[in-house]
Amino acid sequence: MNILGINNAHNSSISYGIKNEIVFALAEERISRIKFHVGFPRMSLNYLLQNKKVKSSDIDIIAYGGYKGPSLEATKDYIDCAIKSKNKKTADRLTKSLNVDHQFSKDFYENIHAFFKDKQIIEYDHHLCHAAGAFYASGYDKSYIMTFDGRGDLQSGVIWEASKSNGIKRIKTFCELKSLGFLYGQITELLGYKSHRHEGKITGLAAFGKKTKLCDKLLNLISYQNGEIIISKNFIPFNKPNELKKLKQICAPYSDYEIAFAVQFVLEYIISNLIFYYIPKKIPLVLSGGIFGNVKLNQKIRELNHTKKIFIFPEMGDGGLSYGAVCLAQVDNGLIPKKLSNVYLGPSYSENKSFNISTGINFNKYNSIDLLTSEVAKRIYDGQIIGLLEGKIEFGPRSLGGRSLLFKADNKKINEIVNKRLNRTEFMPFAPVCLLEDAPYFYHNFDKKDKNVNYMTTCYMCTDIMLKKYPAVVHIDKTARPQVIDENHPKKIYYNIIKKCKELYGIAVLVNTSFNNHEEPIVMTLNDALKSLKKNNCDCIVTDTMNIIEYEDNKNNLEVSQIL
Numbered sequence: 001m002n003i004l005g006i007n008n009a010h011n012s013s014i015s016y017g018i019k020n021e022i023v024f025a026l027a028e029e030r031i032s033r034i035k036f037h038v039g040f041p042r043m044s045l046n047y048l049l050q051n052k053k054v055k056s057s058d059i060d061i062i063a064y065g066g067y068k069g070p071s072l073e074a075t076k077d078y079i080d081c082a083i084k085s086k087n088k089k090t091a092d093r094l095t096k097s098l099n100v101d102h103q104f105s106k107d108f109y110e111n112i113h114a115f116f117k118d119k120q121i122i123e124y125d126h127h128l129c130h131a132a133g134a135f136y137a138s139g140y141d142k143s144y145i146m147t148f149d150g151r152g153d154l155q156s157g158v159i160w161e162a163s164k165s166n167g168i169k170r171i172k173t174f175c176e177l178k179s180l181g182f183l184y185g186q187i188t189e190l191l192g193y194k195s196h197r198h199e200g201k202i203t204g205l206a207a208f209g210k211k212t213k214l215c216d217k218l219l220n221l222i223s224y225q226n227g228e229i230i231i232s233k234n235f236i237p238f239n240k241p242n243e244l245k246k247l248k249q250i251c252a253p254y255s256d257y258e259i260a261f262a263v264q265f266v267l268e269y270i271i272s273n274l275i276f277y278y279i280p281k282k283i284p285l286v287l288s289g290g291i292f293g294n295v296k297l298n299q300k301i302r303e304l305n306h307t308k309k310i311f312i313f314p315e316m317g318d319g320g321l322s323y324g325a326v327c328l329a330q331v332d333n334g335l336i337p338k339k340l341s342n343v344y345l346g347p348s349y350s351e352n353k354s355f356n357i358s359t360g361i362n363f364n365k366y367n368s369i370d371l372l373t374s375e376v377a378k379r380i381y382d383g384q385i386i387g388l389l390e391g392k393i394e395f396g397p398r399s400l401g402g403r404s405l406l407f408k409a410d411n412k413k414i415n416e417i418v419n420k421r422l423n424r425t426e427f428m429p430f431a432p433v434c435l436l437e438d439a440p441y442f443y444h445n446f447d448k449k450d451k452n453v454n455y456m457t458t459c460y461m462c463t464d465i466m467l468k469k470y471p472a473v474v475h476i477d478k479t480a481r482p483q484v485i486d487e488n489h490p491k492k493i494y495y496n497i498i499k500k501c502k503e504l505y506g507i508a509v510l511v512n513t514s515f516n517n518h519e520e521p522i523v524m525t526l527n528d529a530l531k532s533l534k535k536n537n538c539d540c541i542v543t544d545t546m547n548i549i550e551y552e553d554n555k556n557n558l559e560v561s562q563i564l
């Protein structure tokens with residue numbers, strides 16, 4: 001049984017399952033080079049058919065994980081909420097949402113029929129796809145699941161109960177009029193950034209703020225009561241000029257930091273209360289949907305200590321819908337989807353060796369991992385930024401050693417310098433990576449069984465040692481968003497670079513940040529990486545073919561080393 005999953009919404013993607021395993025998953029943006037690509041993932045599908053040698057006849061079922069049409073529960077909650085709010089705009093909103101979803105669905109069918117004739121196609125609910133991908137990836141036998149995002153199939157949040165034996169059952173639905181994702185998006189726009197894209201900057205800004213009366217004012221617009229998300233009669237959390245105007249008036253007396261703090265406060269307050277109300281203490285909790293891309297929210301949920309186990313799906317946004325759709329089709333065909341072992345599900349660097357830029361490039365080939373990683377460690381010690389290109393690319397928003405930039409974290413000023421060099425404006429510091437054996441020295445109450453640190457989906461409070469030795473990766477609230485890896489990690493070069501830095505130079509923590517150009521998706525091919533090198537985003541590229549690649553005239557790019 002081979003199943004192709006497709007999502008053509010925000011951050012469109014494909015996933016491909018053989019029997020009960022997902023063997024390939026790729027976001028369209030990685031090939032199209034358009035961040036959060038919207039529309040049919042044509043290039044990814046062509047890649048699967050051409051480079052992975054999957055024939056049309058190999059595919060038994062196509063699972064569509066975009067928009068199935070609203071469930072009864074979502075429709076009922078929307079109507080209830082619209083009646084209570086007495087806001088006429090809710091009717092317009094309903095028409096618009098249904099039209100948008102219909103357009104996506106139409107786009108899917110037009111394109112899929114151009115690729116395949118007479119295939120069985122199954123459509124799955126947007127939030128059910130979020131839930132299924134996360135639940136089966138967790139490997140738990142039973143769990144509760146929370147899926148919260150901007151919107152999808154008229155919903156912005158659903159709470160589910162799941163077990164491998166009985167499947168996934170809907171417990172509570174919150175319609176899109178109660179969207180916490182859109183509230184966060186509104187504040188993102190209000191502070192001058194793009195919603196659906198820059199929400200992470202607001203999370204970073206929030207740590208600079210403090211509690212003000214604005215928290216209560218926002219809670220008057222959208223709040224929690226007895227298991228419900230309540231919205232004020234005069235407020236709908238959408239990014240429309242009128243709604244933004246209202247929000248702007250309320251926020252006017254407050255600083256950007258205080259505004260960011262307030263929206264983060266409201267988000268954490270409502271989600272925490274929903275957890276206390278709906279989630280039993282003894283059952284693991286699984287989280288998915290764009291809201292749980294918020295690493296500070298995820299830290300807060302862990303620190304509630306309400307459930308012993310928490311799993312955050314690494315591709316929590318809509319990019320993960322194709323993965324969930326495959327899981328659901330597997331279940332519908334009598335299979336139990338396999339647990340996620342890692343997120344390296346995309347194309348390998350070595351599958352695409354051709355490149356266009358050939359002048360002035362030096363390739364230095366090393367004969368062993370030991371020699372290669374010793375040289376890389378030396379370069380890191382000297383202050384270089386290393387671009388690592390190892391094996392299959394990550395499925396999900398984070399660079400996790402497949403396509404990463406690595407450098408030293410022992411000087412706070414490095415954030416400013418590297419941000420300038422990469423043309424980024426971030427309020428969060430860069431994220432750290434270290435070995436599992438060292439993590440308890442750097443993070444308070446570090447849980448060695450916490451799988452989320454494999455995927456950088458949560459924050460931890462840092463110890464004084466971390467603050468002192470690696471300040472570049474510690475935020476103003478003394479937290480960091482770590483990746484922690486051990487000797488079993490599938491990226492051997494990545495693991496050995498970190499090990500060598502520690503052995504040879506006593507550097508136990510490195511910065512691991514996205515290998516990409518400003519506002520572009522993470523690099524996928526050597527070509528993408530070379531373009532990035534040419535833009536001076538890094539000093540050299542290290543590949544899984546044991547090469548260190550650099551431009552001959554790149555020697556004067558060591559701006560970082562001048563300060564370290």
Ligand SMILES: [Fe+2]
Nearest residue numbers: 149151152318
């Ligand atoms: Fe979604």
